[in-house]
Amino acid sequence: MPVEILSVANMPGLDLAAFEREFTMHWLWKAEDKAKLLAEVAPRVRGIQATGSSVVDAQLIGRLPKLEIIACCGVGYDGIDVAAARARNVLVTNTPDVLNDCVADLAIGLLVAASRGIGRGERHVRAGKWLQGGVPLATRVSGKRLGIVGMGRIGRVIAKRAAGFDLTIAYHARRKVPDLPFAYYDRLVELARDSDFLVAIVPGGKETFHLIDEAVLRALGPKGILVNVARGSVVDEAALVRCLQEGSLGGAGLDVFEEEPKMPEALWGMENVVLTPHIGSATHETRAAMSRLTLDNLAAHFAGRPVLTPVP
Numbered sequence: 684m685p686v687e688i689l690s691v692a693n694m695p696g697l698d699l700a701a702f703e704r705e706f707t708m709h710w711l712w713k714a715e716d717k718a719k720l721l722a723e724v725a726p727r728v729r730g731i732q733a734t735g736s737s738v739v740d741a742q743l744i745g746r747l748p749k750l751e752i753i754a755c756c757g758v759g760y761d762g763i764d765v766a767a768a769r770a771r772n773v774l775v776t777n778t779p780d781v782l783n784d785c786v787a788d789l790a791i792g793l794l795v796a797a798s799r800g801i802g803r804g805e806r807h808v809r810a811g812k813w814l815q816g817g818v819p820l821a822t823r824v825s826g827k828r829l830g831i832v833g834m835g836r837i838g839r840v841i842a843k844r845a846a847g848f849d850l851t852i853a854y855h856a857r858r859k860v861p862d863l864p865f866a867y868y869d870r871l872v873e874l875a876r877d878s879d880f881l882v883a884i885v886p887g888g889k890e891t892f893h894l895i896d897e898a899v900l901r902a903l904g905p906k907g908i909l910v911n912v913a914r915g916s917v918v919d920e921a922a923l924v925r926c927l928q929e930g931s932l933g934g935a936g937l938d939v940f941e942e943e944p945k946m947p948e949a950l951w952g953m954e955n956v957v958l959t960p961h962i963g964s965a966t967h968e969t970r971a972a973m974s975r976l977t978l979d980n981l982a983a984h985f986a987g988r989p990v991l992t993p994v995p
Contacts, residue, residue: 686985687727689747692734696970697756701978702732721746730981735759735777736943736961741767752984756977757964758782758837759914760994761887775994776980780836781972786963787840790882790912791848793936794829796957797908798822798880803954822879822906822933825849830878832871832895833885833913834860841882853877856885871895875902880910887914897922900932908934912963915940924949927956938963 685707693699693712702708709728714720728747733739735757741764744750752774753763760777768775796802800821807818829850831838842852842865853866855874860867868874871894875881881903885891895909895918903909909932911918920941926932927950934955940946943961950956964970980990 686729687724688730688732688981689721689724689728690732691739691743692732692737694734694756694970695965696967696974697734698971698974698978701974705978705982706730708732730754730985732756732977732981733760733763735762737762739763739768744768744771744773752776752981752990754977754980755994756973759887761914761916765994774984774990776977776990776992777994778973778976779992781976782964782969783837783840785966785969786837786884786912787844789938789959789963790837790841790884790910791844793910793912793938793957793959794880794882794908795824797910797934797936797955798824800954802957822908824880827851827879828853828877830854830868830874830881831865832856832874832881832883832917834863834865835884837912838884839863841884850880872899872902875899875907876904878903878907880908882910883913883917885913885917887916891917893917893919895919895923897926900926903932905930906933908932908936910936912938915943920947927953 688706731753733755755777831854834854834856855871936957938959
């Protein structure tokens with residue numbers, strides 16, 4: 684009898700047909716009456732398919748007596764109550780590595796776009812204003828100082844790309860990484876003070892909530908630019924808006940927000956801010972790889988093999 688899996692969230696690029704070939708899928712996010720569907724299938728569900736923005740809390744885990752595995756299609760899993768899962772001996776997996784390149788590409792893209800005023804220039808041309816004059820001068824990227832907040836898999840790939848711009852790289856992380864040639868700062872506010880650009884690429888969750896606070900933003904300064912491709916919760920959004928409005932922060936490139944898809948409307952009209960709708964992994968190639976790895980983790984577990992990418 685096919686294993687029954689509860690899908691709690693969809694994302695563009697998730698290969699629904701491939702999941703249906705392997706398992707009996709219950710698409711909770713499609714259901715008109717989610718409570719009814721959950722009540723019907725809860726006694727039989729053995730696995731959950733989630734995404735990086737899903738909430739899989741202790742209450743949901745507790746409702747599924749046969750649950751064995753939660754497979755997250757995303758590198759972040761801060762919405763999953765890992766402690767509650769482990770208390771029930773439920774495995775949790777994610778999809779690291781397969782999205783490193785695309786997230787790093789976007790981080791550099793946002794940095795260049797925010798520094799060079801690409802969004803402002805594009806809007807200026809589209810509005811037919813170029814005949815009336817150009818746009819203000821922008822900030823050069825090459826040869827500046829880049830601070831990276833987080834030096835995991837993606838942080839290292841960002842550093843590799845940044846080296847191509849002759850950026851001087853330094854970083855802040857929970858601990859110094861011994862095999863890296865970059866300067867390490869154990870105090871984030873000091874890294875911000877000594878950087879022209881600051882890129883956030885740390886996991887979400889309680890440990891990093893508002894890690895980039897008003898003091899860090901003010902240390903980055905009126906010419907500094909913040910790029911966030913981590914989680915919206917990593918940045919104190921109210922402080923960010925305040926610093927941008929006051930001119931105590933030079934600009935920002937933001938792919939993530941505290942209450943997605945909501946964001947402070949004050950950001951919409953700011954010419955020194957570049958906004959994207961959480962598209963770090965949103966390419967055909969990367970989403971296909973994420974979908975495949977999520978499915979492979981589920982398939983491996985139910986075939987009695989070790990999962991490929993358990994969370995730490």
